[in-house]
Amino acid sequence: RTYSEGIDLDASYETDLAAGALRLHLLWTHQSVLKTQALPGAQLTDAAGTAQTPVDRVALMASYRQDDVTLSLLQRYQSSFHQNANPTVVFDIPDVRAYFQTDLDLSYDFEAVGQNLTGFLNVSNLFNAQGGIFQTAGYTGSPGLNYPVGPGADLIGRYFTMGLRLNPG
Numbered sequence: 001r002t003y004s005e006g007i008d009l010d011a012s013y014e015t016d017l018a019a020g021a022l023r024l025h026l027l028w029t030h031q032s033v034l035k036t037q038a039l040p041g042a043q044l045t046d047a048a049g050t051a052q053t054p055v056d057r058v059a060l061m062a063s064y065r066q067d068d069v070t071l072s073l074l075q076r077y078q079s080s081f082h083q084n085a086n087p088t089v090v091f092d093i094p095d096v097r098a099y100f101q102t103d104l105d106l107s108y109d110f111e112a113v114g115q116n117l118t119g120f121l122n123v124s125n126l127f128n129a130q131g132g133i134f135q136t137a138g139y140t141g142s143p144g145l146n147y148p149v150g151p152g153a154d155l156i157g158r159y160f161t162m163g164l165r166l167n168p169g
Contacts, residue, residue, distance in 0.1 A: 006031030020066030096132035116167040
């Protein structure tokens with residue numbers, strides 16, 4: 001059996017400004033309860049607030065466009081969570097800290113050789129955020145099979161992507 005409580009919010013806002021257009025989009029998931037019972041009479045566990053289900057996850061996307069230039073920002077947040085849903089299991093580091101990650105994108109639309117193109121530069125994980133220490137229980141006897149951070153945390157660190165995109169039509 002599974003019992004869950006929570007709320008999902010999706011909100012968007014767009015407006016034209018004197019010198020461009022602003023777009024905002026917010027996604028928020030709050031799951032305060034995720035109780036499961038594998039078999040009748042088995043222990044009831046609440047996975048909300050664990051690696052499988054952090055209580056809060058938020059993504060805020062903001063973009064500003066003026067003429068052919070667009071600047072976009074993606075801010076992600078994941079609340080802190082417990083190492084395990086079983087309260088009888090004790091960890092040296094009981095909770096994994098909250099995680100924030102910021103991505104930044106700059107793009108420019110132009111025409112060349114009769115083609116519509118977009119040049120872009122993206123910086124993923126702008127502030128080089130690192131997730132808190134988390135070890136998946138199934139891998140504790142096999143070092144090196146997983147990177148010890150929680151789900152959703154960036155494993156690579158800050159990196160840059162630069163490119164050119166063809167826009168047919």
